Amino acid sequence: MAGEPQSDCLFCKIVTGDIPATIVRESETTVAFRDINPQAPTHVLVIPKAHYPDAASLAAAEPLIAADVLREAGLVAADEKIVESG
Numbered sequence: 001m002a003g004e005p006q007s008d009c010l011f012c013k014i015v016t017g018d019i020p021a022t023i024v025r026e027s028e029t030t031v032a033f034r035d036i037n038p039q040a041p042t043h044v045l046v047i048p049k050a051h052y053p054d055a056a057s058l059a060a061a062e063p064l065i066a067a068d069v070l071r072e073a074g075l076v077a078a079d080e081k082i083v084e085s086g
């Protein structure tokens, strides 16, 4: 169900701390963390703390949180070269 943590979801486990990640920014609704892919050491992902299957579902269900994700991505971009929302 949208918004509920999913036990098989990597992002949810990062939000809850079950999987360690390098958090670069955090807001009430979003977490920005460094992508663990070693081929992209400067890659940062911004995700909502609540689980959504994809960005379209998030935008449809929670447009304010979707806006938060975009705003946080813009803030991270001030310090990072590559940012991807998702």
Ligand SMILES: [Zn+2]
Pocket (backbone or CB within 6 Å): 005, 006, 009, 010, 011, 012, 013, 050, 051, 052
């Ligand atoms: Zn999730």
